[in-house]
Each structure stands twice: as structure tokens, then as C-alpha cells.
Amino acid sequence: MEFFVVQLLNSLSYGLLLFMLSSGLTLIFSMMGVLNFAHASFYMLGAYFAYQISRYVGFWPALAIAPLLVGALGAMTERFGLRTVHKYGHVAELLFTFGLFYLIEEVVHLVWGRAPVDYRIPQALDFAAFTIFSTSYPAYRVFMMGVSVAMLLGLFLLLTRTRIGTIIQASLTHPHMVEALGHDVPRIFMLVFGGGAALAGVAGVIGGNAFVTEPGMASAVGSIVFVVVVFGGMGSLAGAFVASLFFGAIQTYTVAMDYSLLDLAARLGMGIAADSPVRGLLSVSVAQTAPVLPYLLMVLMLIVRPTGLMGTRET
Amino acid sequence: MTLSPFLRRLGLWGITALVMVVLPLLLRQGFALSMLSQMGIAVIFALSYNMLLGQTGMLSFGHAVYYGLGAYFSAHALNAIGAGKLGIPVTLLPLVGGVAGLSFGIVFGYVTTKRSGTPFAMISLGIAEMVAACALMFPGFFGGEGGIATNRQVGSAWLGITYGPQIQVYYLIAGWCLLSMIAMFALTHTPLGRMANAVRDNAERVRFVGYNPTRIRFMMLCLSTFFAGVAGGLGAINYELVTAENVGTVVSGNVLVMAFIGGVGHFFGPIIGAVLVSFLQSALSSYTQAWLLYFGLFFMVMVLFAPGGMASLIMIHAPVVRAKRMGTLALPYLVSGLLALVMLAGLVGLVEMIYFLETGAEVGKPLKLFGLALMPSTTGPWVGAMAVMLGGAAAFAWSLRLVRDAWARVHAYLQVQEGL
Numbered sequence: 001m002e003f004f005v006v007q008l009l010n011s012l013s014y015g016l017l018l019f020m021l022s023s024g025l026t027l028i029f030s031m032m033g034v035l036n037f038a039h040a041s042f043y044m045l046g047a048y049f050a051y052q053i054s055r056y057v058g059f060w061p062a063l064a065i066a067p068l069l070v071g072a073l074g075a076m077t078e079r080f081g082l083r084t085v086h087k088y089g090h091v092a093e094l095l096f097t098f099g100l101f102y103l104i105e106e107v108v109h110l111v112w113g114r115a116p117v118d119y120r121i122p123q124a125l126d127f128a129a130f131t132i133f134s135t136s137y138p139a140y141r142v143f144m145m146g147v148s149v150a151m152l153l154g155l156f157l158l159l160t161r162t163r164i165g166t167i168i169q170a171s172l173t174h175p176h177m178v179e180a181l182g183h184d185v186p187r188i189f190m191l192v193f194g195g196g197a198a199l200a201g202v203a204g205v206i207g208g209n210a211f212v213t214e215p216g217m218a219s220a221v222g223s224i225v226f227v228v229v230v231f232g233g234m235g236s237l238a239g240a241f242v243a244s245l246f247f248g249a250i251q252t253y254t255v256a257m258d259y260s261l262l263d264l265a266a267r268l269g270m271g272i273a274a275d276s277p278v279r280g281l282l283s284v285s286v287a288q289t290a291p292v293l294p295y296l297l298m299v300l301m302l303i304v305r306p307t308g309l310m311g312t313r314e315t
Numbered sequence: 316m317t318l319s320p321f322l323r324r325l326g327l328w329g330i331t332a333l334v335m336v337v338l339p340l341l342l343r344q345g346f347a348l349s350m351l352s353q354m355g356i357a358v359i360f361a362l363s364y365n366m367l368l369g370q371t372g373m374l375s376f377g378h379a380v381y382y383g384l385g386a387y388f389s390a391h392a393l394n395a396i397g398a399g400k401l402g403i404p405v406t407l408l409p410l411v412g413g414v415a416g417l418s419f420g421i422v423f424g425y426v427t428t429k430r431s432g433t434p435f436a437m438i439s440l441g442i443a444e445m446v447a448a449c450a451l452m453f454p455g456f457f458g459g460e461g462g463i464a465t466n467r468q469v470g471s472a473w474l475g476i477t478y479g480p481q482i483q484v485y486y487l488i489a490g491w492c493l494l495s496m497i498a499m500f501a502l503t504h505t506p507l508g509r510m511a512n513a514v515r516d517n518a519e520r521v522r523f524v525g526y527n528p529t530r531i532r533f534m535m536l537c538l539s540t541f542f543a544g545v546a547g548g549l550g551a552i553n554y555e556l557v558t559a560e561n562v563g564t565v566v567s568g569n570v571l572v573m574a575f576i577g578g579v580g581h582f583f584g585p586i587i588g589a590v591l592v593s594f595l596q597s598a599l600s601s602y603t604q605a606w607l608l609y610f611g612l613f614f615m616v617m618v619l620f621a622p623g624g625m626a627s628l629i630m631i632h633a634p635v636v637r638a639k640r641m642g643t644l645a646l647p648y649l650v651s652g653l654l655a656l657v658m659l660a661g662l663v664g665l666v667e668m669i670y671f672l673e674t675g676a677e678v679g680k681p682l683k684l685f686g687l688a689l690m691p692s693t694t695g696p697w698v699g700a701m702a703v704m705l706g707g708a709a710a711f712a713w714s715l716r717l718v719r720d721a722w723a724r725v726h727a728y729l730q731v732q733e734g735l
Contacts, residue, residue, distance in 0.1 A: 029433075033433070035433050035436065035437060081619070084619055085618060085619060085622070088622045090432065090433060091368075091372075091374050092618060092622050094374060094433065094436060095374075095571075095575060095618050096615070096618050096619070098376075098568070098571070099611060099614045099615045099618055100615070102568070102607070102611045102614070103608070103611040103612065103615060106605070106607050106608040106611050107608070109607075109608075110605065110608060110666065110669055110670060110673065111669070111673070113673055219564070223440065223441075223444050226437055226440060226441070227441060230434070230437050230438075230441070234434075288452050289452070291444075291448035291451075291452075292445050292448045292449055292452065295441040295442070295444050295445035295448070296445060298438075298441045299426055299438065299441055299442065299445070302426070302429070302430065302434075302438055303426060303429075306429070306430065306434075
């Protein structure tokens with residue numbers, strides 16, 4: 001029970017973090033048709049910028065400055081990069097972001113080195129918030145959840161209560177109609193791209209010190225975020241939300257489970273001979289399948305329901 | 316002199332074969348031989364990738380799955396031959412890889428080709444991640460972190476070919492490379508190859524004329540996985556070690572970069588790309604730690620300014636050469652090229668100095684670059700490098716006008732020629 005509750009909180013904070021990434025990605029993808037390969041790179045940049053800034057002025061200013069820098073970088077990427085390759089089609093755009101992903105990783109190698117940097121959670125939040133049964137729960141995790149929820153609330157209000165939000169929402173389902181109505185779609189693209197990058201930057205600032213800030217963090221999170229977006233359904237923020245929490249839970253729970261089919265067979269009274277050819281397959285524990293599970297679920301989802309969980313269109 | 320297209324093509328293949336035979340005799344160092352072997356494998360792999368991207372319009376981020384699995388099955392087959400359990404000659408081993416690649420291509424392709432465009436790209440990435448994760452889950456087959464080691468000197472020697480010396484392995488690779496190239500080229504002229512192009516250009520109209528685009532994508536993917544598997548099999552023979560990295564996303568990304576830099580719009584594009592990228596990877600990586608950064612920049616420049624790759628850059632000059640007007644372009648190209656080199660030198664200087672500081676160089680020791688001894692701890696070199704880069708960039712931007720003017724003159728000339 002204790003295991004269950006603690007992991008529930010962990011999976012919630014991780015899932016919310018995933019949603020901060022996937023919401024931006026799904027917005028960009030639905031509006032521009034560009035799958036931003038480098039989205040998780042902005043997450044990584046957020047963490048590294050925050051690390052660098054917090055060394056000079058502390059964590060709190062970094063929490064505000066780093067995402068703004070990342071957002072500006074994102075807007076510039078759209079303005080000077082993506083817009084240039086737009087005329088060559090979606091494949092070129094995808095390749096551009098793919099190249100950007102590699103380039104950002106190399107620049108991080110160049111500037112901060114290959115080893116993880118010492119980006120720590122701030123002293124003010126380094127205490128136990130409360131105790132569940134016998135486990136004390138860190139305050140920083142609670143803070144992470146708070147920031148995520150505040151960001152998501154802000155995003156929700158922006159999308160539903162403001163004029164620009166209405167236009168963005170309209171662009172999700174009817175991009176050509178919005179264009180026909182005379183809105184400056186390239187500028188909206190730039191804003192959404194910058195906004196999505198900034199959101200990923202926030203996730204990086206608060207996630208980088210809770211986990212590890214290292215050059216591999218972009219590719220580690222990036223593929224999961226892709227899975228979330230596909231699984232939740234293209235163009236569906238609600239789907240991305242559900243999928244984020246779902247995969248947050250899956251990743252958190254499965255890594256802690258050390259059972260295998262072999263244990264199950266033993267419990268059911270079926271002995272498997274030590275030299276049986278299936279033994280190797282059966283002895284794989286749940287924890288070992290954790291890296292594969294998201295991709296397997298994604299592929300299954302695409303076979304059963306190509307639009308994803310809550311998506312309304314296929315591309 | 317005009318030759319029939321068939322004879323001209325035959326001549327081209329003959330020259331290709333001749334080059335492949337003669338090259339290792341001219342470059343006699345061991346380094347060159349292993350690089351040539353690597354190139355041969357890369358050529359097959361990149362061409363098989365282009366069957367998807369260039370010919371059918373399917374952007375895959377997981378082509379290494381078929382290459383890697385082909386390599387694994389070949390390595391296991393090679394070990395089985397060594398243990399006397401399997402009786403096929405090593406020469407035919409790439410077929411094992413090909414069949415393995417094809418088998419997985421049928422299974423995964425059935426799932427992935429149901430979609431096209433960006434969703435296909437994402438699913439291919441998902442499958443690649445899945446297989447890469449599996450590779451660490453089943454150490455029995457994949458050999459865990461260490462991979463599967465093998466020995467190519469097994470079976471009975473035929474005509475004294477033991478595949479011990481690297482030169483024999485090179486000729487094995489060259490032979491398979493030539494065969495694969497001819498087969499893949501021939502495929503582009505079959506009805507399937509033509510319909511694949513149609514699927515790339517407009518899948519809806521393909522449906523109108525009574526073909527099933529999904530089926531065409533599936534068939535092209537299966538055929539391409541066969542050749543990827545052949546490349547994998549050759550890789551297993553060449554390196555005698557197959558690790559989990561072979562199925563990983565880095566290899567998948569690499570083949571994409573090769574095909575793209577070479578040019579996906581022409582059949583010979585990926586060949587150029589494979590040769591160039593393999594060469595750059597071996598050459599640059601021995602000079603600088605920052606080679607991945609330069610490589611990434613090179614890729615980005617190609618994406619932004621030459622999306623047709625090297626092949627398209629070559630092909631736009633074909634009519635100019637035929638009209639004997641290259642002289643008009645030569646001088647502007649030379650000026651621009653030199654100024655681009657100046658800009659590049661400044662950039663390289665900056666990057667190398669940052670790396671020099673990052674990797675904790677000994678205090679007081681200079682960085683040797685372009686025959687200069689720079690002291691990155693002082694501001695002088697930084698200002699200098701920056702000035703060289705910015706000055707070079709400004710001059711380069713100016714020189715582009717010369718190139719544009721020259722091109723305008725050539726175009727005008729060509730148009731007049733056509734009018735006559």
C-alpha cells in the first residue's frame with residue numbers, strides 16, 4: 001500500500017511533467033504538421049540554462065529567465081529555420097528538426113561537457129513535505145506538481161478564454177479556414193512554437209534537478225513524448241493529458257516490479273525445466289520490459305485505433 | 316558519338332566495377348582498405364534506405380533495425396558454421412542477413428506501412444526504440460552489452476579464399492555491393508518501382524488508377540529491408556562483432572543523413588552520400604573531438620540550402636557542362652569557395668578553443684591549429700577567430716551575388732540555345 005501511494009505521487013509528478021512537453025508538441029504538430037524532433041532538446045536546454053543561471057543569481061530567477069530564453073530560441077528556430085525549409089515540404093521540416101536535435105546535443109557537449117552537471121534542487125525546497133506511512137515525501141516533488149498544474153491551468157485559460165487561444169484552437173482542427181479568415185498564420189506558428197519551447201523549458205528547469213541534467217536527457221525523454229502524442233491522438237490536448245498521466249504511471253510502476261512470468265508459473269505450481277528454451281523469455285521481469293512497454297502500447301494503439309486515444313484525424 | 320541508353324548504362328556499370336576492383340590496389344594502406352570496406356557496406360545500406368525515402372516517400376527513423384537484425388542473424392549463422400552445424404559458404408552469408416531483414420521487414424512492415432507521412436516516421440521510430448530496448452532485454456540472442464563476437468575464417472577455403480586478409484573481405488563486399496546496386500537500379504525500372512514513385516508523388520491518384528498504395532509501400536519496405544539485411548550480413552563479416560548499437564537509433568539516423576546528404580532525388584545520390592559521409596566520419600573523427608558538431612552543421616546547411624543533396628547540386632550543372640559554359644561559373648565559385656573556407660576557419664577556431672578549454676587542457680599549453688599556436692586563456696585568439704569568422708561571413712554573403720549573376724548569365728545563354 002505504501003509502495004502504491006508513493007509511486008502514485010511520483011507517477012503523477014512525472015506524468016504532469018510529460019504533459020508540459022507533450023502539450024507543446026501536440027499543439028505544434030497539429031497546427032503546422034511538423035513533428036518537432038527537437039522538442040525534448042528544448043527541455044534539455046531549459047535544464048542547462050537554469051543550471052547556468054542559478055549559479056549566478058539562484059534558482060528562482062532562473063525559473064523565470066531560462067524558459068523565456070528557451071522560448072525565444074524556439075521562436076527564432078521557427079522564424080529563421082523552419083520557415084525557410086517549409087517550402088520543401090514536411091519531410092524537409094522533419095529533417096530540419098532532426099538535425100537540430102543532434103546539433104543541440106553537440107552544442108551541449110561543447111559547452112557543458114559529456115558528464116552530468118551538478119544542478120541541484122534549491123535549499124529552500126530541500127525538505128520533507130509530509131510522511132506517508134513511513135516514507136517521507138520530498139517537498140520538491142510537490143513543488144513540481146504545483147508548477148505543472150499552474151502552467152497547465154494557464155495554458156487552459158489561454159486557449160479557452162483569450163482571442164489568440166480561440167484562433168489556436170481553430171487552427172488545430174481547421175488550419176486552412178483560419179488562414180482563409182485572414183489571420184497571420186506564420187506569426188501564430190512562431191508564437192506557438194516559441195510557447196511550446198518555453199513550456200518545454202519550464203519542464204526542463206523543474207525536471208532537470210529532480211532527475212539528472214546530462215546530454216542524454218533529450219533523447220531519453222524525447223521518444224516517450226512522441227509515444228504520448230501518438231497514443232493520445234494527434235491534435236488532442238485532452239488525449240495528450242490522459243496519455244501523459246498513463247505513461248507516467250506505467251514508467252514509474254513497472255520499473256519497480258521485479259516479477260516475471262517464471263515467478264507466476266512457479267506460483268501456479270508449474271515448474272519450468274532449467275534447460276527449457278522458453279525459460280529465457282519467461283524470466284524477463286516486468287521491470288526489464290519497462291523500456292519496451294510504451295512503444296509496444298503505441299504500436300498496438302495504432303493497429304487498433306489509428307487516430308489514437310482521442311484524436312479525430314489520422315495525420 | 317551517341318550510344319544507345321543500354322550500352323551507355325552497361326559502360327557506366329563496367330566503369331563502376333573497374334573502379335571498385337582497382338581502388339584497393341592504388342590505396343595500399345590498411346586504413347584505406349578498411350575504409351573502403353566500410354563504404355561498400357554503407358552504399359548498400361544507404362541505397363536500400365533510399366528505396367523508402369527517395370523512391371516511395373517514406374521517411375523512416377528505424378532502418379537500422381533491419382540492418383542490425385540482419386547482422387545478428389549472420390553472426391549467429393557464422394558461429395553455427397564454425398561449430399559445424401550449418402553448411403553454407405561464408406560467401407553466401409549476406410543472404411542469411413537479407414532473409415532475416417526481410418522476415419522482420421514483413422512483420423514490422425505490415426504494421427508500419429498502414430500509415431504514411433509523419434505517422435509512418437513516428438511508428439518507425441517507435442519500432443526502432445522497441446527493438447533497441449529488446450536488444451538489452453534478451454542477452455541470450457543479442458549478447459548484452461558486449462554483443463556477439465564471431466570469426467569469419469570458418470568453413471572450407473574455396474580457391475584459397477579464407478576471408479582472413481582484409482583484401483578478400485573487401486572484394487566480397489565489393490561484389491555484393493555491385494550486385495545489390497544493379498538489382499536496386501533494375502528495380503526502379505520495374506512497374507513496382509514506377510508505382511512507388513507515383514505513391515510518393517500522389518497516393519490518392521494511385522488509388523484512382525486501381526493500385527493499393529499501402530500494398531506498394533509494404534512491398535517496397537520488404538525489398539528494402541532485404542538489402543539492409545544484406546548490408547548487415549556484410550557488416551558482421553567485416554567487423555566480426557555485432558553489438559546492440561547496430562540496431563540503435565544512431566545507426567538509423569546515420570543512414571538517413573547519408574541518403575539525404577547524397578541526395579534522395581537521384582538513384583546515385585545515396586552512393587555519393589555513403590562514400591562522403593563514411594569518409595568524413597573516419598577522417599574528421601581522427602582530427603577533432605568536435606566532429607559530430609561539424610557534421611551536424613554540415614547536415615543543417617544541406618537541409619536549409621540544398622535539400623536535393625549533392626546529387627542535385629551535380630545535376631543542375633549537367634546542362635551547363637553540356638553547353639560548355641562552366642567557365643562563366645568557375646571564377647565566382649572559386650571566390651565564394653575561398654571566402655566560405657575563411658568563414659569556416661574562424662568557426663573552427665572558436666569551436667576548437669571552446670573544446671580545448673572544456674576538456675581541461677593543461678595550463679600554459681597552446682592549442683595547435685592551422686599551424687598556429689593559440690592560447691585560449693587569453694582574449695587575443697578569441698577576438699581574432701571571431702573577426703575571421705564574421706569578416707569571412709560578410710565577404711561570403713557579398714560573393715554570393717557574383718555567383719547569382721554568373722548563373723543569370725548562364726541561364727540566359729541556355730535559354731537562347733534552347734530557342735534556336
